[in-house]
Amino acid sequence: MKVLLADSLPASAVDRLIAAGDEVESRPELTADTLPTAIAGFEALVVRSTEVTAKSLDAADRLGLIVRAGAGTNTIDCTRAAERGVFVCNVPGKNALAVAELTMGLLIAVDRHIAAGTADLRAGAWNKQTYSRAAGLAGRRMGIIGVGDIGLAVAERAWAFGIDVVAVAKPDRSETAIARAERAGITYVNDLAELLATSDIVSLHVPGAPDTKGLVDADFLGQMKDGAILLNTSRGDVVDEAALIAAMNERGLRAGLDVFVDEPGSGTGEFESALAAHPSVVGTHHIGASTEQAQDAVAAGTIDGINAYRSGRPVHCVNLDPVPHKAASLTIRHKDRVGVLASVLAVLRTAQLNVSNMQNQVFLGAKAAVASIDVGHLPSDEVIAELQSLDDVIYVSITRT
Numbered sequence: 001m002k003v004l005l006a007d008s009l010p011a012s013a014v015d016r017l018i019a020a021g022d023e024v025e026s027r028p029e030l031t032a033d034t035l036p037t038a039i040a041g042f043e044a045l046v047v048r049s050t051e052v053t054a055k056s057l058d059a060a061d062r063l064g065l066i067v068r069a070g071a072g073t074n075t076i077d078c079t080r081a082a083e084r085g086v087f088v089c090n091v092p093g094k095n096a097l098a099v100a101e102l103t104m105g106l107l108i109a110v111d112r113h114i115a116a117g118t119a120d121l122r123a124g125a126w127n128k129q130t131y132s133r134a135a136g137l138a139g140r141r142m143g144i145i146g147v148g149d150i151g152l153a154v155a156e157r158a159w160a161f162g163i164d165v166v167a168v169a170k171p172d173r174s175e176t177a178i179a180r181a182e183r184a185g186i187t188y189v190n191d192l193a194e195l196l197a198t199s200d201i202v203s204l205h206v207p208g209a210p211d212t213k214g215l216v217d218a219d220f221l222g223q224m225k226d227g228a229i230l231l232n233t234s235r236g237d238v239v240d241e242a243a244l245i246a247a248m249n250e251r252g253l254r255a256g257l258d259v260f261v262d263e264p265g266s267g268t269g270e271f272e273s274a275l276a277a278h279p280s281v282v283g284t285h286h287i288g289a290s291t292e293q294a295q296d297a298v299a300a301g302t303i304d305g306i307n308a309y310r311s312g313r314p315v316h317c318v319n320l321d322p323v324p325h326k327a328a329s330l331t332i333r334h335k336d337r338v339g340v341l342a343s344v345l346a347v348l349r350t351a352q353l354n355v356s357n358m359q360n361q362v363f364l365g366a367k368a369a370v371a372s373i374d375v376g377h378l379p380s381d382e383v384i385a386e387l388q389s390l391d392d393v394i395y396v397s398i399t400r401t
Contacts, residue, residue: 001310002041002062006030007048007069013299017306032056039063044306047076054080065309069302070095070289071149072235073318074208082319087309089316091301093149095289100153102288103203103233104161106256109282110229111135116279135200138162143199144186145215146206146234152180154203159185166199168192196223201231208235216240221247233258233288241275248280258284326356326374329399335392336362336369343390348375351383368394374401 001022005014008028017024030038032051036059039045044065045052052066057080066076068090081088109115117131141164144151155165167181169188189195196202202224206212216230216239224230224247232239236259247253260273263286276283289298308315334340341360348355354376362369378400379387387396 001043001306003044003046003306004039004042005046006035006050006052007046009046009069009302010296010299012296013303016303020307020310022306044309046302046306049075052076052081057081057084057086060084060086065089065306065314067091067302067305069298072208074235078319086319087314087317088319089305089309089314090318091298091305092316094297094301095294096149096153098291098294099150099205099233099288100157101291102258102284103150103154103231103256104157106231106233106258106282106284107137107201107203107229110254110256111137115282140164140200141166141198142201142203143167143189143195144203144205145192145195146204147177147181147186148205150233151203151205152177152184152186154205155181155184155186163201166195168195193223196220197225199228200225201229203231204234204238206234206238208237213237214240216244218243218246221253224253227252227254229253230255230257232256236260236263241273245275245278248278252280254280254282256282258288259286321356325376326401327377328375328379328401330371330373330375330379330387331397331399332371332373332387333394333396334369334371335394336366337392340390340392341371344371344373344387344393347383347386347390348373348379351379353377353379353383 003017003022003024005024005026005028008026014024014026027038030050032053035050035052035056039056039060041062042060043062044067045063046067046069048069052075054077057063057077063086066081066086066088068076068088071090071092073088073090076088078088112134113131120127139162142158144155144165144167147155147167151167158165165184165186166189167186168191189198204216206215212235214237218240221243230244230253232255241261244253244255248255257275260276264271275281305315332344345355355373356376357374358371360369360371379398384396384398387393
């Protein structure tokens with residue numbers, strides 16, 4: 001398989017692909033503008049921050065898989081990929097610990113004035129009187145918005161500091177996530193308004209998406225306590241920066257931020273930001289996932305994702321229909337012979353029955369198999385009879401959904 005790396009991966013990860021027989025080309029210099037000219041001929045694409053636009057997808061003649069070496073897929077046109085039949089898969093949870101560690105580091109730095117104190121020391125100034133003023137963390141309340149892998153990891157670490165951790169209850173959370181949240185000491189409040197009004201610290205761990213853009217606006221900030229701390233290690237556009245600056249100026253809010261709007265597109269460059277320069281902000285350079293441990297874990301997860309696609313069972317796909325439309329499920333027991341399923345699908349095509357999902361399993365001895373086929377509308381009795389009459393079909397049953 002031909003694999004294009006539009007961002008860098010550790011050499012050990014590249015060696016794993018080569019050992020599997022893949023032809024790998026590393027082009028970390030590619031950008032959204034140049035990727036369309038380089039993508040032809042490749043079956044798999046790996047990206048970190050490189051934007052994958054509809055233009056790139058339309059230029060891809062063999063592409064079947066995009067792996068985002070990380071969790072967020074907001075830089076990939078997932079809708080166009082779905083239209084082109086290209087899997088978009090991510091590597092969730094692998095950098096959660098690194099981001100959680102930085103979140104706690106920012107919190108401590110804000111509370112104990114570490115950045116400003118370090119700057120004064122380097123400038124030759126001793127100011128113990130100013131930097132001795134800290135609220136402390138034990139017994140404070142942290143409201144976490146976004147209780148995924150990162151949010152849970154932050155909660156676990158905050159709980160160890162003696163912080164009371166709260167989140168807004170979500171009824172659709174899995175039993176595993178609920179149990180982990182309980183172990184992390186999370187208690188649930190009724191709604192966002194209660195979380196904001198009662199929290200001394202608010203930590204953001206939401207994905208970049210249309211419904212989270214500008215989430216932290218003037219109204220959101222107005223519901224926070226005076227002097228509260230806002231932490232953002234998710235996406236820059238989640239925060240209305242002008243509104244945050246106003247809240248810091250007028251009500252003493254402070255912020256620990258790893259992400260900003262209009263960050264430079266490269267690893268280095270000039271960056272003018274009124275928010276980043278504000279004295280009430282402790283900031284870092286979008287480095288939440290940038291530890292060796294996290295990068296190695298993400299690289300390993302990326303290779304696992306490529307291998308899963310190779311085996312025909314892609315994992316962590318974000319652009320598949322989670323609940324494909326189906327009116328019925330057909331179970332077709334048949335002899336394991338060439339052409340049986342082709343005949344079945346020909347009947348379904350003639351009857352204008354669209355297949356939304358299909359699986360075929362072979363029994364021991366390879367004499368018989370069973371196909372499970374979900375179809376878009378209910379087959380008629382005539383269609384069922386026609387399927388049953390096919391050569392090498394043993395029995396057909398239907399389950400209405």
